[in-house]
Amino acid sequence: MPPRSSPTKTQSIYAPRPCRLLSVTDLTPQEKLFRLQLNDGSDLGHRPGQFVQVSVPGLTEAPISVASSPDRHGFFDLGIRRAGRLTTALHALQPGAQLGVRGPFGRPFQLETLTGKDLLLIAGGCGLAPLRSLLQYCEDHRNRFGVLHLLYGARSPADLMFKEDLHDWQKGACFNCRVTVDHSPADGCYDGATGLVTGLLDDLDLVPGRTVAVLVGPPPMYRPLLDALEHKGIAKESIMLSLERMMRCGIGKCGHCSIEHLLCCQDGPVFWLPEIEHLRGAL
Amino acid sequence: MLKRLDRSDLEKLLSALATGYRLLTPQRLADGTRLLRPHGEGALALQGEPVQRKPTEAFFPQHDPLLRIGEQGEVTTCDPPVRPVALFGLNAADLGCIAFIDRFFADPPADDHYLARRKDALLVGLTGFSGPGGDVLPPANGMCDLELLAFGQNWLGVPWTPRGEALLEGFPDGEQAEVEELLESARTRGNPAQDLLEKAAGLVASEVVPDDFWREVGDRCILCSGCNLACPTCTCFCVEDRQEQAVTLRSRVWDSCQFDAFMREASGHNPLGTEALRTRRRIHHKLAADVTRWGEFGCLLCGRCDRVCPTGIGIQAVAAEILARFGP
Numbered sequence: 001m002p003p004r005s006s007p008t009k010t011q012s013i014y015a016p017r018p019c020r021l022l023s024v025t026d027l028t029p030q031e032k033l034f035r036l037q038l039n040d041g042s043d044l045g046h047r048p049g050q051f052v053q054v055s056v057p058g059l060t061e062a063p064i065s066v067a068s069s070p071d072r073h074g075f076f077d078l079g080i081r082r083a084g085r086l087t088t089a090l091h092a093l094q095p096g097a098q099l100g101v102r103g104p105f106g107r108p109f110q111l112e113t114l115t116g117k118d119l120l121l122i123a124g125g126c127g128l129a130p131l132r133s134l135l136q137y138c139e140d141h142r143n144r145f146g147v148l149h150l151l152y153g154a155r156s157p158a159d160l161m162f163k164e165d166l167h168d169w170q171k172g173a174c175f176n177c178r179v180t181v182d183h184s185p186a187d188g189c190y191d192g193a194t195g196l197v198t199g200l201l202d203d204l205d206l207v208p209g210r211t212v213a214v215l216v217g218p219p220p221m222y223r224p225l226l227d228a229l230e231h232k233g234i235a236k237e238s239i240m241l242s243l244e245r246m247m248r249c250g251i252g253k254c255g256h257c258s259i260e261h262l263l264c265c266q267d268g269p270v271f272w273l274p275e276i277e278h279l280r281g282a283l
Numbered sequence: 284m285l286k287r288l289d290r291s292d293l294e295k296l297l298s299a300l301a302t303g304y305r306l307l308t309p310q311r312l313a314d315g316t317r318l319l320r321p322h323g324e325g326a327l328a329l330q331g332e333p334v335q336r337k338p339t340e341a342f343f344p345q346h347d348p349l350l351r352i353g354e355q356g357e358v359t360t361c362d363p364p365v366r367p368v369a370l371f372g373l374n375a376a377d378l379g380c381i382a383f384i385d386r387f388f389a390d391p392p393a394d395d396h397y398l399a400r401r402k403d404a405l406l407v408g409l410t411g412f413s414g415p416g417g418d419v420l421p422p423a424n425g426m427c428d429l430e431l432l433a434f435g436q437n438w439l440g441v442p443w444t445p446r447g448e449a450l451l452e453g454f455p456d457g458e459q460a461e462v463e464e465l466l467e468s469a470r471t472r473g474n475p476a477q478d479l480l481e482k483a484a485g486l487v488a489s490e491v492v493p494d495d496f497w498r499e500v501g502d503r504c505i506l507c508s509g510c511n512l513a514c515p516t517c518t519c520f521c522v523e524d525r526q527e528q529a530v531t532l533r534s535r536v537w538d539s540c541q542f543d544a545f546m547r548e549a550s551g552h553n554p555l556g557t558e559a560l561r562t563r564r565r566i567h568h569k570l571a572a573d574v575t576r577w578g579e580f581g582c583l584l585c586g587r588c589d590r591v592c593p594t595g596i597g598i599q600a601v602a603a604e605i606l607a608r609f610g611p
Contacts, residue, residue, distance in 0.1 A: 015360060100358070
């Protein structure tokens, strides 16, 4: 007799893990911070730079970067922009709501490579959310790194994410933190820098040989920023980027996040520049 | 252990397979279409062109329920059918396609859903004089459990796995010498389509094909997505939720990289935002990206995309055009 199929006993790689929404905080008019806890109380087990697939029954899943350090236990944060049906539904949730997550997935920031280096951490727009996991890690392990520069740009003062964190990072000793907005309103309520994030590099004192640049932002940010970094003498081999793609599965099967032969959800989302700069459509 | 099967032996083999498996065999419909269908629903068509639909759909169906999510968030996975499937009558190209996606889905992290469906399935290759009009087909080279090489009114049974060996037990012994002429004919035949594909792939990989060409081919595409849906190595899918009362059925559904929304993100960013980029992606993926990632072409020359494409831009047609315009 030929063998018979037997029902799968192990949990499927497509099965979300149940989690509970602990709190929701407004970040900007479009973005909220969701603090979640797995129902079984365990840590998510992620590393900075990884993402999860957030499951909403009826609306499928969306890939969201983890915005908190793995060393802050008992919860994990997701900074989510309201952009489609699923994220709109998430924005309507109240603390106590049940959700599902799969993951963590993807290649994280390579902390072992960053250790002992000066870090030039640059975020644009909601790119600060994934970078925040690394920023918190740096705060928690400050003595592992050299000088830490943090440059952040948003469209307007209202679009600045994590305003309280930015305030602390600007006032504290951990980061040399600079913030800018593309456009400042005429109401006079904003007294910070204006201009593109690339402008924050102009007078920044860097030691190229011991600096690693970490870039997380919207796709249009990368080309001008890479030109500016080249001008500052940062080698391509010392530039790490996190790319945004539409991941449907998170495990390298659905094909939606492919960049030529690479799969952003498995081979990335964090890449070294030389790995992707020659690939069509990567940047 | 080679076996020689005549027509009555073949019927016995099929009966044995139908006992333990959900057996699909090649049959011809009244309109001439050759398809894999449940055994016994129609007359066997043991010779002919490749079956119309891709056989990989037995393991990666167009609509593939993954799991159910209950009212309280409890998750129940959708298990494969209790009776594993046996696919009878596959040619070497289709067996190669199944091997290709087997490796793809097994690559870590493994797709347990695919593997559960695939692990007990049985593949029977049908080669030898089984092509259109009794033309000779290339051998299966071990990509199945059991291969039947057609010659004259008989078949030489070649087991490639212990399961294939068990199925052939009891049949009269055969000799390779009986099919030596056949194998020699298959060996010396050459494969002009493979030569064409390899030369075109070299041009695509070396980026000598200009964007204008991809724009031109893209302009001819009518976005029917038939190339992707017919392709046995296309594995892209989107995810769909259907709600019935309080229960959500989450499934994966075949998707097409030729659609504008394939890569479009909620932010509006679309890495494949033009027809030209999407057309290049379809061809480049099979002829260059898959070679870099997996070490082999993602096209096994089954011919389905060329047969299904209403505007003549299937992969072999495009490869021929690339070679004619940009080749040496």
